[in-house]
Amino acid sequence: MTQMDSAGKTRKATIKDVAARAGVSPSAVSIALHDRPGVSASTKERILRAARELGWRPNLAAASLSGRAVHTVGLAIARPARLLGLEPFYMEFISGIESVLSRRSCSLLLRVIEADEEIDVHREWWQGGRVNGSILVDLEVDDPRIPALAEIGLPAVVVGHPSLAGPFASVWTDDAAAVAEAVRYLAALGHRRIGRVGGPERLGHSAIRTAAFDEVIAELGLEGRTAVADFSPDQGARACRSLLLAPDRPTAIIFDNDIMAVAALGVADEFGLSVPEDLSVIAWDDSQLCQLTRPTLSAMRHDVYSFGADVTTALFQVMSGEGRPSRPTQPPVLTPRASTAPPRR
Amino acid sequence: MTQMDSAGKTRKATIKDVAARAGVSPSAVSIALHDRPGVSASTKERILRAARELGWRPNLAAASLSGRAVHTVGLAIARPARLLGLEPFYMEFISGIESVLSRRSCSLLLRVIEADEEIDVHREWWQGGRVNGSILVDLEVDDPRIPALAEIGLPAVVVGHPSLAGPFASVWTDDAAAVAEAVRYLAALGHRRIGRVGGPERLGHSAIRTAAFDEVIAELGLEGRTAVADFSPDQGARACRSLLLAPDRPTAIIFDNDIMAVAALGVADEFGLSVPEDLSVIAWDDSQLCQLTRPTLSAMRHDVYSFGADVTTALFQVMSGEGRPSRPTQPPVLTPRASTAPPRR
Numbered sequence: 019m020t021q022m023d024s025a026g027k028t029r030k031a032t033i034k035d036v037a038a039r040a041g042v043s044p045s046a047v048s049i050a051l052h053d054r055p056g057v058s059a060s061t062k063e064r065i066l067r068a069a070r071e072l073g074w075r076p077n078l079a080a081a082s083l084s085g086r087a088v089h090t091v092g093l094a095i096a097r098p099a100r101l102l103g104l105e106p107f108y109m110e111f112i113s114g115i116e117s118v119l120s121r122r123s124c125s126l127l128l129r130v131i132e133a134d135e136e137i138d139v140h141r142e143w144w145q146g147g148r149v150n151g152s153i154l155v156d157l158e159v160d161d162p163r164i165p166a167l168a169e170i171g172l173p174a175v176v177v178g179h180p181s182l183a184g185p186f187a188s189v190w191t192d193d194a195a196a197v198a199e200a201v202r203y204l205a206a207l208g209h210r211r212i213g214r215v216g217g218p219e220r221l222g223h224s225a226i227r228t229a230a231f232d233e234v235i236a237e238l239g240l241e242g243r244t245a246v247a248d249f250s251p252d253q254g255a256r257a258c259r260s261l262l263l264a265p266d267r268p269t270a271i272i273f274d275n276d277i278m279a280v281a282a283l284g285v286a287d288e289f290g291l292s293v294p295e296d297l298s299v300i301a302w303d304d305s306q307l308c309q310l311t312r313p314t315l316s317a318m319r320h321d322v323y324s325f326g327a328d329v330t331t332a333l334f335q336v337m338s339g340e341g342r343p344s345r346p347t348q349p350p351v352l353t354p355r356a357s358t359a360p361p362r363r
Numbered sequence: 364m365t366q367m368d369s370a371g372k373t374r375k376a377t378i379k380d381v382a383a384r385a386g387v388s389p390s391a392v393s394i395a396l397h398d399r400p401g402v403s404a405s406t407k408e409r410i411l412r413a414a415r416e417l418g419w420r421p422n423l424a425a426a427s428l429s430g431r432a433v434h435t436v437g438l439a440i441a442r443p444a445r446l447l448g449l450e451p452f453y454m455e456f457i458s459g460i461e462s463v464l465s466r467r468s469c470s471l472l473l474r475v476i477e478a479d480e481e482i483d484v485h486r487e488w489w490q491g492g493r494v495n496g497s498i499l500v501d502l503e504v505d506d507p508r509i510p511a512l513a514e515i516g517l518p519a520v521v522v523g524h525p526s527l528a529g530p531f532a533s534v535w536t537d538d539a540a541a542v543a544e545a546v547r548y549l550a551a552l553g554h555r556r557i558g559r560v561g562g563p564e565r566l567g568h569s570a571i572r573t574a575a576f577d578e579v580i581a582e583l584g585l586e587g588r589t590a591v592a593d594f595s596p597d598q599g600a601r602a603c604r605s606l607l608l609a610p611d612r613p614t615a616i617i618f619d620n621d622i623m624a625v626a627a628l629g630v631a632d633e634f635g636l637s638v639p640e641d642l643s644v645i646a647w648d649d650s651q652l653c654q655l656t657r658p659t660l661s662a663m664r665h666d667v668y669s670f671g672a673d674v675t676t677a678l679f680q681v682m683s684g685e686g687r688p689s690r691p692t693q694p695p696v697l698t699p700r701a702s703t704a705p706p707r708r
Binding site: 090099100102103104106108109110112113114116117119120123124125126127128129130131135139143148277280306307310311312322323 | 435444445447448449451453454455457458459461462464465468469470471472473474475476480484488493622625651652655656657667668
């Protein structure tokens with residue numbers, strides 16, 4: 019069941035190994051194993067023999083995709099249900115997932131959970147034959163889901179940087195480059211004191227953004243400070259207040275999602291600060307919210323719908339045994355609007 | 364398997380009939396059938412005999428709820444995936460569904476479909492044991508799903524007026540009363556020409572709102588006109604333009620969701636009309652969008668999250684055989700903000 023790769027590590031045989039041994043293409047292996055027309059009886063026999071010799075057989079997921087089972091992808095989200103309805107990110111992400119699933123007549127099994135339930139939920143879904151594979155989101159640093167779900171052989175794609183994904187395929191945005199771009203833009207406008215309202219540090223992408231923020235702040239010789247919140251408008255407003263209460267308050271703040279940035283416009287009002295004259299604001303994700311506020315919000319624009327679609331396309335590759343297709347999705351793009359300007363002198 | 368009710372119609376025996384025949388409470392029936400401790404052996408025997416005599420047995424869904432099966436609720440939505448991500452209604456509705464499901468460790472099976480696929484999807488889910496029951500949304504006038512899904516015995520709750528729901532339980536908002544309230548409010552402000560941008564007329568709730576709108580307009584001796592759109596910002600803007608291009612343009616417009624009302628603010632700008640001085644705008648559903656625009660949008664406020672929760676609670680009653688709990692949810696409430704005012708003289 020295992021092979022040695024060039025680095026000398028053992029790994030599971032893949033469909034490519036079977037194809038190489040049988041002297042055919044991977045798609046011929048797939049055709050043979052799924053009993054579809056297109057290969058001769060003798061070729062099919064050779065392929066099945068190669069698979070047996072390598073100890074390889076199509077996993078449950080691949081079998082399912084051939085029409086014998088559930089056609090379902092699992093997604094568990096550990097956020098309060100009420101917050102989920104306010105957060106444009108997840109609805110756009112789910113819409114992107116559905117755009118790929120619906121073309122393949124597949125469904126999404128969605129569950130809102132407590133963080134510590136997720137391993138059990140995916141295990142139950144996978145071992146109970148309820149899903150063909152899962153999408154793992156909100157990865158933490160040293161996430162316990164990774165070893166636990168790798169062990170049960172769950173076909174999955176991690177939404178997050180490969181450094182967080184263990185043996186799983188991952189699809190990610192280059193958060194470090196994006197946060198550096200936001201800081202450099204504000205520095206170019208003349209800002210010297212830059213705040214950031216980030217997500218919880220236990221989340222992998224928050225930690226990556228914080229490290230990148232600190233690095234570019236140091237490189238440019240600026241003053242920077244990150245306050246932590248949980249992506250909700252209330253905590254975003256509180257974190258924004260804590261930055262503005264500092265003796266040397268920042269003249270610009272970067273927010274890790276857009277609803278916290280929207281909430282910050284209200285906080286600026288409370289403090290009698292004009293946006294962008296007294297305070298520049300940059301949002302993240304850039305849902306339609308950013309264009310509806312006055313002033314409109316400058317943002318790190320991110321096509322969340324396409325991100326969801328990319329993740330799901332990668333998962334189908336995993337589920338059909340076509341390897342471990344890790345790749346970055348389109349990077350967030352700085353989109354200046356009316357909430358950023360040079361600081362008052 | 365059938366009983367006569369007081370109106371002389373045949374109907375399936377329910378858990379209440381079994382309880383009455385055995386002389387116990389419905390919860391005792393549930394306990395006995397699920398083999399849980401709490402009833403004596405002789406009572407249990409009496410209950411099982413009553414159930415047999417009435418030809419009743421717990422349906423698949425109820426059996427599942429006792430811990431033997433899938434714990435999943437199905438929802439199929441016939442909207443383009445991209446639009447779904449822009450529409451706050453569905454994400455809040457799904458969040459409300461999840462708030463009830465997550466308390467019961469249940470999952471939502473979600474699928475974005477073409478309208479004509481829905482009967483097949485629910486049939487496949489139910490007969491394949493993939494769901495314990497389903498939520499049916501976007502009911503049409505004489506909806507073909509109703510007879511087809513009633514025939515296969517799918518436990519379901521219809522989101523919509525009982526007149527659309529056939530034999531299914533339904534949870535609905537009183538759309539007729541709400542649209543009448545919106546028109547009366549505008550009339551009280553002095554508006555005589557009132558427009559409305561409604562959803563597609565094939566949808567049951569659109570037809571109900573249109574009929575109520577026409578009725579109250581006639582009753583008050585006003586001029587009223589409805590333009591039809593599909594809930595998207597683009598079509599909402601187009602319908603709004605068509606109303607404003609009329610020789611005697613309306614001085615107020617009611618929109619059937621909130622993203623079309625947001626789009627209307629841009630159209631008013633195009634026409635050089637000030638909101639609310641030249642044009643009053645009332646939105647529907649009232650997501651957070653309505654409070655983020657300038658001016659803020661007056662709206663028929665509707666707690667969509669609680670609506671989703673109410674529907675799901677009713678579905679659990681249906682799935683556990685506790686009858687057909689149809690009920691209205693909280694009615695939409697007129698919430699005046701900055702987008703409505705008396706018309707210019």
